[in-house]
Amino acid sequence: MSLNPVKNRRERCRAARGQMSEYIDGEPGPDTQALERHLGRCPNCRRMFQNLSRTVTALRSIGEQPDLHGPDRGTS
Amino acid sequence: MTAKLNEPRANGDQVANRPGPSADESELIKRAQAGDAEAFNELADRHGSMVRRVLFRILKDCEQAWDAMQEALLGAWRNIGKFEGRAKFSTWLTRIGINEAYRGRRRSGPEVVGLEDSIGERVPDWGNRPDETFESREFLGAVGTALDSLSPDYRTAVVLRDLEGLSTRDAAASAGIEERAFKSRLHRGRMALRAELDEYFSAGYVR
Numbered sequence: 001m002s003l004n005p006v007k008n009r010r011e012r013c014r015a016a017r018g019q020m021s022e023y024i025d026g027e028p029g030p031d032t033q034a035l036e037r038h039l040g041r042c043p044n045c046r047r048m049f050q051n052l053s054r055t056v057t058a059l060r061s062i063g064e065q066p067d068l069h070g071p072d073r074g075t076s
Numbered sequence: 077m078t079a080k081l082n083e084p085r086a087n088g089d090q091v092a093n094r095p096g097p098s099a100d101e102s103e104l105i106k107r108a109q110a111g112d113a114e115a116f117n118e119l120a121d122r123h124g125s126m127v128r129r130v131l132f133r134i135l136k137d138c139e140q141a142w143d144a145m146q147e148a149l150l151g152a153w154r155n156i157g158k159f160e161g162r163a164k165f166s167t168w169l170t171r172i173g174i175n176e177a178y179r180g181r182r183r184s185g186p187e188v189v190g191l192e193d194s195i196g197e198r199v200p201d202w203g204n205r206p207d208e209t210f211e212s213r214e215f216l217g218a219v220g221t222a223l224d225s226l227s228p229d230y231r232t233a234v235v236l237r238d239l240e241g242l243s244t245r246d247a248a249a250s251a252g253i254e255e256r257a258f259k260s261r262l263h264r265g266r267m268a269l270r271a272e273l274d275e276y277f278s279a280g281y282v283r
Contacts, residue, residue: 013195021263025237027244047199048270054202054210055270056238058219061211063239 012038016045024056105165108156116156120149123166126240127173130250133235134177134228141177148173163249167242170250174232200274222272230265237262 016038019029029035039046101122107115127148132141151172159168209215223231236247237258248258 010195017195017267018263021266022259025244027259044199047201051199051202051273052266052270055219055266055273058210058216059223059234059238059266059269060241062216062220062223063241065216 009042013042013045016042017048020049020052021056024053101165102161105156105159105161108153109159113153116153119165119169120152123169124149126166127170130170130232130235130240131173131177133223133239134174134232136224144173144176144179147176147179151176164246167246167249170236171252174250174252178228200278202273202277218273218276219269222269222276225272226265226268229261230268233258233262234265234269238266 012034015031016035019031019035022029023032023035039049101119104115104119108119124145128141128145131144131148132138135141135144148169152169155172159165163171223234226234232251233247236242236250237244240247242250244255244259244262247262248255251258251261253261
């Protein structure tokens with residue numbers, strides 16, 4: 001018995017998206033190959049992964065720039 | 077000679093980021109636990125700047141962040157005898173600071189960010205913009221604004237892991253939650269930011 005193909009695809013998207021942060025952090029989950037395979041096939045998830053990666057890169061960049069990362073001087 | 081103990085300075089920012097003195101941190105902790113305020117001040121100087129940045133990001137208010145920092149340092153000074161060294165001192169201090177930041181705030185848990193709503197919908201393409209676009213102050217400013225819009229629990233996770241660069245383990249301990257829960261919170265926070273930034277692109281705020 002095969003799953004509904006649309007439902008099946010949504011499940012793969014859901015599983016892939018759930019692993020994206022760990023993958024970006026170099027802490028890959030148990031099914032990294034499935035994620036990479038899915039990113040190669042699903043343009044929607046590929047865009048999401050690219051956008052998420054750019055977001056995380058920007059956050060790290062903010063953390064490296066004190067003037068963007070909040071006051072680094074006392075307020076007294 | 078018995079030195080008169082002074083209250084710690086409770087600021088932790090004046091000499092942050094200077095090269096550390098030769099005194100080993102564990103030695104400073106032992107001295108602070110024995111009542112040496114100068115040793116405690118040295119620890120506060122080493123780590124206070126990072127904690128204060130985290131508190132500012134959580135509270136989004138300089139004065140409140142300053143107050144929380146003062147309370148955190150006083151709390152740490154009073155309780156340094158209970159520090160067992162199971163976590164880094166910086167993690168312990170950050171945890172106390174975050175508790176202070178949340179004091180008085182209702183802890184109802186993070187608003188749950190749905191990750192599944194957009195499955196099946198077209199994910200916006202941020203386009204073939206050059207890398208410079210994503211390194212520009214304009215874009216980073218948009219990310220910072222979006223970060224401020226996150227609920228405090230998600231914001232805390234993102235600040236600890238991405239802005240401060242703590243390991244997942246240390247960030248989770250600082251937030252006072254299990255690693256698995258922290259990872260989930262971090263991922264949801266990042267995804268919420270990404271979704272918020274879609275709006276910036278679609279509205280043309282970032283070219």
